[in-house]
Amino acid sequence: MILEIAQLQVVAGRTTEFEAAFRTAQAIISAAPGHVSHELNRCVEDPDAYVLLVRWKSLHDHEEGFRKSAPYLEWKRLLHHFYGSAPIVLHYEAVHAAGK
Template structure:
């Protein structure tokens, strides 16, 4: 299992609109092959800061299967205009429990 972690900085005045758009967008990612689950966390100390965690079966399920899909273009259209700056996305694999 691969854990994708994206640090999202949303323009603070657009947080409510971002959360509404994410409610739509999460259906897209949840339907992708290799998707295992996700959660979106909102920071309590910094306005507009979110952490998106997505669990994928493999790195290719995210990097190739999702990011190179037509569905990704829809995801991008729904969400990417909220970010400033563009998110840092890294992938992790479990070492120990």
């Protein structure tokens, strides 16, 4: 399992529009092969900053499957014009995990 962490900086004053567009766009990523789950979190200290957490079955599912698909072009059309700078996207593998 891979955890994608995308740091998103939304243009000031556009957060309401961005969140509305994300509600539409999340159906696209949810339907992607290899998608396990996702959540969008807004920063408390900087309300224009978000982090998108997406769990994928594999890195290939994200990099090759989703990013090279036709639905990704619609994802970009819906969301990328809200970003003030390019998102920072990194992928992580679990080393230790615990939960209740």
